[in-house]
Amino acid sequence: MAAPHRNGWRARQDKWLNRANARLSGLSHTARRFVSQPEPRAIGDVARGRQFVAGNVLYAGHLVELGAQSPWNITPPTDAFEDALHSFFWLDDLAALGDAPARKTAQAWTADWAERFGNGTGPGWTPALAGRRLIRLTQHAPLLLRKQTKEGSDALFATLSRQTAFVARRWRAAPPGLPRFEALTGLLYASLSLDGMDRHRAAASAGLDRECAARIDSEGGLPSRNPEELLDVFSLLSWAAAALADCEAKPGPEHQAALERIAPTLRALRHPDGSLARFHGGDAGPEGRLDEVLAASGIRTRPGEGLHMGYGHLSAGRTHVIVDAAPPPMGAVSPDAHASSCAIEVMSGRRPLIVNCGPGRTFGATWHRAGRATPSHSTLCLEGLSSGRLARRGGAELMVDGPRDVPTDRARIRDGHRFEVAHDGYRASHGLIHARTLELTIDGRGLAGEDLLTTLDPADEKRFERVIAGQDLNGIAFTIRFHLHPDARVAADPGGASASIALKSGEVWILRADGFTDLTIEPSAYLQKTRLKPRSAQQVVLSGRAMSYATRVRWSLAKAQQTPDAIRDLAIEAEDDEDHE
Template structure:
């Protein structure tokens, strides 16, 4: 800690901006902190602490949101104890801390925000002398963020937003507001357009909107002018996230992201001041169907490439399907917080709700490079998706939506296996006007002379045909009951759906896993699998999800 005590106090009364899980908060009080992929018993800042991304999760103090959800005296005592323990273990920022997860710029910004927002839990009961180390540490962390470097994208926005809000809220830091706000405004374009939007990770985009919304709210409370770049970014991001919003308020779990903290999307959208418009066309590369209380979201573009592709998945044409408040079809999610094996496995096409050739994804995962990054290659060269007209032609992505009384359709395809097998995957979806029935048809075909020639060569060496599967990973809250050639799905609240198919393929149920940030281990669930073998130029398989009792 520095020798000179920093000012003691805030410019405005801090209020919690985000809450977590009261259940996890109670577990923390009882001595167990559940991080993604592991549990830490006792004081997490003594003994053998987690490393890597788990350490970043620990030192970012996002779990203070869970304690805030409990909100009793024990929760306040625990929050205070853990913050003071961290300060004792980390009395002074390093000159350069990018190799230490605790001092990564984005982690420091995240930690500073949580300490500010939850200071109502951290400071009560402390006199001025015993509270002084907390203020000293926050000022030291703010000074550290002025020289720390963050990776372009969400990490940079997280670091700079923490710096801006701390400068606005901490007594005696007012002279840092102008430079901090200017740096954030200048970083918006590169971090948003060259980083987050290219990553095609919806949860990362929500993270940006939440952070910028907190900056906007704090500036408004203090009558501080907000740079136009920040206001414009909020107005740009909000319509995209509205287009990606499932019926239950969650986000589609693609390219390394999860559903988002419950309620955060709706709360963050309030930061936008313009009309509640929805982005037209394929928002962030995703196609959406919405009817009544049902939504379907499809990955309708190739996986991201370049620096933004560090967590890309081979999920082209995968879908998620939600009925009212209950997700039905999901993807496995990101396994990078559950260890290397889960990280690699979760990026494969078989961990997504789409068709894959047996043992072959729609993109190849390369071995780690010199920076330890594993990137996808052999991406689909052509991916298309759009509504169908009466003749079955694909309409442009920005075509007006079908009238509400008509079924909503998507005709899509990709050519990932054209070079190796001469094959194209076509997927046609239809969601009924009442949202009670989702029909699908998956086609695997050689569409031209070159493709048929290449397929014939492959079949020469595979007389039994080319195996493939169509997978539907189910949310863990869905109970599954096989009924002959169909499957009954029981959702929470006594709602039931049925899955059936045209009997071309063989139906089976297999174990699956649901991976989500905040879970201490993967959650077991079930997947419906339709398997078949291609022995000719084309095969077509139809399937249906229908709500029980639907006419």
Template sequence: MRWRDFLALRMARFAAPAKAFKSQPDPRSYGLATRGLQVLAGNHLVQGDVVEQGKGVLWGAALDDPETAAELHGFNWLDDVVAVDTPEARKQAQVWLFDWIARFGGGRGDGWAPDVTGRRVVRWINHAILILHHAEPDQSRAYFAALGHQSRFLLKRWKSAHAGFPRFEALTGLVYCGLALEGQDHVLAPALRALGRECQREIAQDGGISSRNPEELMEIFTLLSSVNQAVSSDGDYINPEIIRALQRMAPAIRALRFGDGTMARFHGGDTGQADRIDQALADAGIGSPARQGGAMGFARLSAGGTVVLMDSARLPVIGAPERAHASTLAVEMYSGKLPVLVSMGSARGFSANLHSAARATAAHSAVTIAGASLARFAGSGFVRRIYGQQLIDAPRKITLQRDNNQFGEAVLCSHDGYAASFGLTHSREIAVLHTGAEVQGHDRIFAKTTAEKVRFAAAAADMGQNRELPFAAHFRLHPDARVALDMGDTVASVTLQNGEVWLLRADGLKLTLHDTIYFEQGRLGPRATKEVVATSAVVEYEGVIRWTLSRPA
């Protein structure tokens, strides 16, 4: 803990404690009962290992891991335990909360980062009815005193939260304190002004954020939507910048959703909860349609229920670079409400090796050259918050063109991420026919300039090749899809949960099938799945893979 945080905590202890609610915002945080049952059973995922602490134990071995400690101190688990909706679960949540106050409420422990504190405050206020149900008078006093302590700390230290999602969490917690607690009115106006300034600074004109993490965008939108609702229902003034930010973000969020309502999984984000996203959009009351063509650097193609999203912008170097993935030109695809092409996903909570593997280009439905990624990451072997982390050999130049005609819509994108290593450029054209029954892809690897050709020849020679390098198109499938190779391994038949079949062909190339994994947040282990790989070679400075995914009539 930095010394300024420590000083702010000491000073906060002398602040007048809150004594009651003046008003209580409606609960707007939702959890998953499956995760709640895991927590109640004492099972936690710590750096890829399942720690079994036993029932009734929460503040134990899992706190040795900073990432797990932040999750527990932030009370993310409270939403999930409440979702279990049994008297035993509600009672256990009360026990754990009052135990936290006894152990850490005076400013002790590691759970006092501003973003973690803001996250915790929101959940305490959201679930206050459950927390105070049949609580003893001394427990109620301790609860309100702890909220007052945290409000004072957030007022002093919200600026020390990292810009982006952490700072939005800290300020939202402060707004909740100002709205809900008696004696905390003085924090509301400055918190709303600060939140407005952050909206103006952090939310781009296209509604995106610098981390380019769709799930994080959704989380910020949910926080701002809840603040908007709470302040509006209380009749107080809200900074118009918050309203304008919501208006920019809503079309972007809709552009990054698939048919089942979940978010695209790029740059460390997971799918999110569809019903929670729906509720946030409904609460905001913004009916703007999805941004045409995509948002936040992701190109969107859709027709007949088929949706394809492609990462078509530079990797994020600010915001959360330690979660950036080497996913330029990677695609995700849904047919209706069912996923077809995916990425490995976020390895949050798993080991450092898996975290690094999930960020590699081969972990996405993308193209690799000689098995290499299109970017390297400084310090990618460590799972920790390192803001300002640098990307090495990441794509610098990315081009994007769109085309709509009588046959469908298409996007052509290229990047130079392989130029430094191999002297090669990758261009990918994706087209979706108007019927939605066929997706066409054209991956081209080439060297143009003399300098690029010299670099390519040197790289090939280093690998013992004579002006030839292998490259591969990876097609990662969702675990719920079944796949089999047919027609002499030139066709992959992908069967979705509803029995719908998609046929993958790669211009007569033989396809190979590989076992791989899929990360899904909330599970204590990765799911087994498959990927189809089409392999060709760059010969005399150029190589091409043409492929189609088609749905038979």
């Protein structure tokens, strides 16, 4: 039964394609229109473009050396690697390079893909992946059509037609969220760029409008709480709005309202170096992408002092702090949710100081799980246990239990800013609430912290006593971790009550804790999607034991006295790129 159905589908597709090709007026008019357009602003990376020209492909933590062969000849090492290839992300980087070898590589890889997979079969034919391809193929059509033969341009427009038909039929099957935004944006691009495809414009624009209303909350955030995913969605919506403006059209009201809500949220999640806070599966984002899309959007709204997508932020002088101040996303909302409540990231100027380990998915299941655990974040952890529990559901490990109540409070104090946050992730297991208070001085030279473990009612006290009894009355072990960026150098000061942290800018920060805890320096790891392996790093760990209903630990992070307020920190050091993209 499958073959007749498939043949019938193929016949309908071929009929549609023939009709669409006829409306393209022989394709020559559309080809001329594409070639006459200015080259779109590069959104890729020149260095990666050179690597592709050289035959080196690095995706999803795997490096494949192609040599002179086509990328479609290889057996992809992982599904994520294969998806990245079929998404045509490499076109961004080749277009950013833009020279003759880059153009020839882009044209050869595209033509080979169209010959092998352009008939609608094989990997890569999901609505989201097809949407990603349509975006790249239309954005970078000038590169693909430059010095192209008629046969080559005909083949390109034929595959564009077939992919547009596929997305038009199947975009509703894309999972809600980023995949559906990708499918709809690709469909809108094709409808605006190709003659004969304008029939899909209304449906694509209306679909984007509905998705914005359903998926972008009042804070300008996503249910996944992934900052990098929010940047991806904002980029798609901005590109779609710009494409409509080029055709003297406007985005729908919900589309425009979503852009207005997301922009200040992304600014709140932006560190001074232009990177994003790394929480809930998100990385720092491609270099320069955040600032580029914010500037191109034309939206100048600044973030308020409230929460943005569940994150709080403090800023003074050269110091910037971002706090995870909301419950983690539960269940299928996010397969990358982290147990990171109350965790912080701290930047000094454009230098990362206190970080979280980051997303480990590209390094395999073990690193993925480890990166999601509470000990991989700069926060307090009880007995090495995460504040949230993971369980396998439908082939994925999802957050199924964790903090439900995460109250916050923010206030201006006489000499700076105060932010308070707490979570109940350990209440059911230990009877304890974790509360964290952060005070940033008005000049940004000092951050004072307090971590409190406390019971709230008699039921909590009984639960705490039972746990203590099981520990032979030795108390409940806890750690407060401060993961450091790999570029930071740390040394324990004599006496073990403090640690000195030196940044490449020349700044020196001193981390001190009260005498109630032991201060040690331990290995850590910094996980980046663009690396072949985790980077080695260090962490400062405060260890102690909770013996009573209330345990308080005070610590401070302050610039050394000899560190000036203003530092000329403009040089960009060559990065250790032995395993970098």
